[in-house]
Amino acid sequence: xxxxxxxxxxTAAYLxxxxxxxxxxxxxxxxxxxxxxxxxxxGVVTILLNRDSHLANGNxxxxxxxxxxxxxxxxxSTRDVGSGVDMTLCSAVAELTHRHxxxxxxxx
Amino acid sequence: xxxxxxxxVPGHPVRVRQAIMRTPAGIxxxxxxxxxxxxxxxGDAVRESRDAAYDGYSKTSYGAQGGDDSGGFFAGGGSQQGxxxxxxxxxxxxxxxxxxxxxxxxxxxxxxxxxxxxxxxxITQITFVxxxxxxxxxxxxxxxRVDDGTGQIDVKKWIDADKQGDAEPGFEIDxxxxxxxxxxxxxxxxxxxxxxxxxxxxxxxxxxxxxxxTYVHLVNTQxxxxxxxxxxxxxxxxxxxxxxxAGAGGAQLPSKLSGCSAAAKKVYxxxxxxxGGNDGMHLSNITGGTGMGMREVITAADELLGQGLxxxxxxxxxxxxxxx
Numbered sequence: 001x002x003x004x005x006x007x008x009x010x011t012a013a014y015l016x017x018x019x020x021x022x023x024x025x026x027x028x029x030x031x032x033x034x035x036x037x038x039x040x041x042x043g044v045v046t047i048l049l050n051r052d053s054h055l056a057n058g059n060x061x062x063x064x065x066x067x068x069x070x071x072x073x074x075x076x077s078t079r080d081v082g083s084g085v086d087m088t089l090c091s092a093v094a095e096l097t098h099r100h101x102x103x104x105x106x107x108x
Numbered sequence: 109x110x111x112x113x114x115x116x117v118p119g120h121p122v123r124v125r126q127a128i129m130r131t132p133a134g135i136x137x138x139x140x141x142x143x144x145x146x147x148x149x150x151g152d153a154v155r156e157s158r159d160a161a162y163d164g165y166s167k168t169s170y171g172a173q174g175g176d177d178s179g180g181f182f183a184g185g186g187s188q189q190g191x192x193x194x195x196x197x198x199x200x201x202x203x204x205x206x207x208x209x210x211x212x213x214x215x216x217x218x219x220x221x222x223x224x225x226x227x228x229x230x231i232t233q234i235t236f237v238x239x240x241x242x243x244x245x246x247x248x249x250x251x252x253r254v255d256d257g258t259g260q261i262d263v264k265k266w267i268d269a270d271k272q273g274d275a276e277p278g279f280e281i282d283x284x285x286x287x288x289x290x291x292x293x294x295x296x297x298x299x300x301x302x303x304x305x306x307x308x309x310x311x312x313x314x315x316x317x318x319x320x321x322t323y324v325h326l327v328n329t330q331x332x333x334x335x336x337x338x339x340x341x342x343x344x345x346x347x348x349x350x351x352x353x354a355g356a357g358g359a360q361l362p363s364k365l366s367g368c369s370a371a372a373k374k375v376y377x378x379x380x381x382x383x384g385g386n387d388g389m390h391l392s393n394i395t396g397g398t399g400m401g402m403r404e405v406i407t408a409a410d411e412l413l414g415q416g417l418x419x420x421x422x423x424x425x426x427x428x429x430x431x432x
Contacts, residue, residue, distance in 0.1 A: 005259070005260070006210060006257060006258050006259055007255075007257045008257070009257055024257045026311075060311065062311070064257075077282060079239075079282055079283075081284075081311035082310075082311055084310065084311075084312070085311045085312060086312055086315070089312065089315045090315060093315045093318050093319060096318070096319070096322055097258075097318065099367075100322055100325065100326075103208050103210055103211050103258070103321065103322065103325050104208060104210060104257075104258045104318075105210075105258065106210060106258070106259065
């Protein structure tokens with residue numbers, strides 16, 4: 001399939017390995033400042049927001065974006081996913097997807 | 109027998125009673141008649157209870173009503189009805205598989221039109237969770253592009269013109285949805301014919317689905333949980349599941365080893381069982397002690413290192429168990 005594109009799920013710990021790639025990261029929003037936000041995804045990650053980002057402080061957010069060389073993430077799509085999200089589960093699942101790449105991550 | 113019938117065939121007591129007073133031949137004919145009525149009554153009852161069961165299916169979104177939802181007849185839906193009389197496709201082949209979109213895209217299709225296989229098992233009904241990327245309303249169906257981070261696939265939901273509001277998607281772009289349906293292939297392009305689509309309101313369901321998909325994948329590739337003493341297949345949990353092994357006889361290895369190869373388990377238990385101080389155990393001791401080849405031990409140790417179960421001590425070929 002031509003347009004098969006995967007956006008691997010990561011946590012802060014994986015940022016180093018994904019510079020220049022598009023990833024999915026879920027974290028709790030800890031700071032919102034204009035066009036920048038920080039989220040906690042097993043470590044602090046800076047997100048450069050786009051215009052149609054509507055995040056809420058304290059809620060969990062799912063960000064899909066490109067990892068910059070300085071390990072910030074330029075958001076392509078952001079979504080507020082509410083307050084009742086189990087963050088331990090999120091990072092466990094992110095780790096799981098890297099352990100079982102065969103069903104989660106296509107190399108391209 | 110016939111006397112009993114008067115009560116059990118409501119609406120026809122007179123007929124049956126008449127039969128009792130007739131000639132033998134007449135009785136026979138009328139008895140057959142009564143029997144047919146009885147069969148009819150029983151048939152109604154069965155049909156009613158089956159219809160009730162189908163109502164239940166549509167509520168639980170099992171998709172048994174797929175026949176009228178996807179606008180076409182398909183073998184699976186038929187066999188569920190057919191199974192009343194026995195026959196058709198084997199019931200155990202009807203499964204509902206949780207999958208990632210990558211698995212759907214990678215599913216094997218031995219030849220065009222053949223049934224799809226994932227992990228060597230045929231798939232019939234599938235379910236997955238993803239984010240809506242685009243919604244494309246058409247005359248007869250909604251085409252929805254869904255992305256779950258592992259890939260993207262088109263989902264087609266047929267619109268029932270008789271149902272009010274069936275053409276309304278009920279969700280917006282970028283929201284998460286769960287889809288139940290069947291994988292179809294049309295001119296070399298795959299799509300999912302959806303029976304049911306519903307919005308996901310709790311984000312934890314997204315993670316839940318990924319866990320479930322992994323669990324089923326592991327059961328199909330590595331055998332069921334708990335089989336063979338310590339291969340408990342629960343390796344998807346980063347660390348947990350220790351209680352799981354308690355009942356499995358002779359399993360003194362921790363369940364975090366469950367995802368490891370046999371060689372890795374052997375090396376781990378050797379390290380575990382051999383008293384050797386805090387400096388760990390050198391490669392040559394392990395090869396000597398286990399009878400494994402040097403390369404084999406190194407591969408196993410790499411695996412254990414990757415899992416964070418052991419660590420290197422004085423040099424790269426000396427390992428100790430990581431306990432915490």
